[in-house]
Amino acid sequence: MTLFWVASIILIALSGVLVAWPFIKRKENNDEALRDELNKALYKDRLTELEVEDEEGLMENQQELIADLKQSLLDDIPTENQTAAQSNMNPWLVIVPSMLLTVVLSYGLYYKFGAAEEMMEWQQVNENLPALSKKLMSPEAAALSEDEMQDLSLALRTRLHYQPDDATGWLLLGRIALANRAVDTAIGSMDKAYRLKADDPDIMLGYAQALMLSQDDIDQDKARSLLGKLIQQNYMDVRVFSLLAFDAYERKDFPAAIRYWSIMQQMIGPEDERYEMLGRSIENAKKQLGDSSTVGTSVxxxxxxxxxxxxxxxxxxxxxxxxxxxxxxxxxxxxxxxxxxxxxxxxxxxxxxxxxxxxxxxxxxxxxxxxxxxxxxxxxxxxxxxxxxxxxxxxxxxxxxxxxxxxxxx
CATH class of the missing domain: 2.60.40 (Immunoglobulin-like)
Structure with a gap:
């Protein structure tokens, strides 16, 4: 918001300079002096003409004509009161009201028709970006409200406009898109983050989550490859096995789904409220296999x-x-x-x-x-x-x- 005030003050100052410039640089009004000089020149020219006419014998009353010509010259000279009134005019009587009118109109019109409230909200959102980003990066990202998601998305898009190489920013924007089920946006954002920082486990996981939502078999194969790399790197995150279990169940690979869900159970422990839900998923997969099937157990x-x-x-x-x-x-x-x-x-x-x-x-x-x-x-x-x-x-x-x-x- 500071930038707005600085810019607006500079523009108003420039407007004031334009208003005051004619008064600051004005010269004395020489119109009367110029007219007087012109009258004198015309007077001399007319005298010369009268002399020529008198020599040619074309004129009888030369002195009367000369007297009339002098009287006309005197009548055209401005009075001292007129000249003093014009020269004593104070330019600040025009400059100050003009400046006040410029300020009032500028801020008044901006307040009425501009985006003052939106600008203030945008600045506030940008200031809250670190706190919202930290909240989104936590596993409990669902705690973000819809308004917080919109604010975070706006702040991230602003930052990414100026810092397009910010891998973390693209990751956060992708997570917001995942929460809103905007698959194309999520994949695009995660792909940019992955290209910038391909060895980051969090980015690999986020990219895999986005690709899993795609209907394209190539995208899903790439997601499985990313999840496999995470396991090889010993990235033991419950979300990795959750994605693998869901994918295996969708592909009707029930033994693999049961194995992954069992691993999740061991990782979270019986005290976690998700433990029983995973148990129900395992039982459902076992029913799909039939009673005669045997399923391996992990440690x-x-x-x-x-x-x-x-x-x-x-x-x-x-x-x-x-x-x-x-x-x-x-x-x-x-x-x-x-x-x-x-x-x-x-x-x-x-x-x-x-x-x-x-x-x-x-x-x-x-x-x-x-x-x-x-x-x-x-x-x-x-x-x-x-x-x-x-x-x-x-x-x-x-x-x-x-x-x-x-x-x-x-």
């Missing part, structure tokens, strides 16, 4: 570092995270295992029957199990010296477990 493992590791670990370039599932009796032979990049902690990984290691035995067939985690410092499974490790307490199949890595092989 979600949350891994964190113990205090002995301080602020972190110093690992060699080939370091890896190895997670294995064993019988509850502590058998050294893993039933299932997976290897991941070291990454950051805390983190959650999920193992299922696809990670089974033993011929003829699936991980889902275990009743009780334990999970062992090892940070392989040199990337060589055969060597253990200097590696860190941790082990979970026994758990029932279907339960999620936590492992603290706080031991070290000597």
């Amino acid at each position: 979600a493992v949350t891994i964190d570092l113990g205090q002995a590791l301080g602020q972190g670990i110093t690992a060699q370039p080939g370091a890896a995270l190895i997670v294995s599932v064993h019988n509850a009796d502590g058998s050294p032979v893993p039933v299932a295992a997976a290897r991941y990049p070291l990454g950051t902690f805390p983190r959650t990984v999920v193992l299922d029957d696809s990670n089974s290691m033993m011929q003829g035995q699936k991980m889902s067939q275990l009743d009780d199990f334990i999970v062992r985690v090892r940070i392989d410092n040199d990337g060589n499974v055969a060597t253990k010296q200097g590696d860190w490790f941790g082990e979970s307490k026994p758990a029932k199949m279907g339960q999620s477990v936590s492992v603290i890595v706080d031991g070290q092989y000597q």
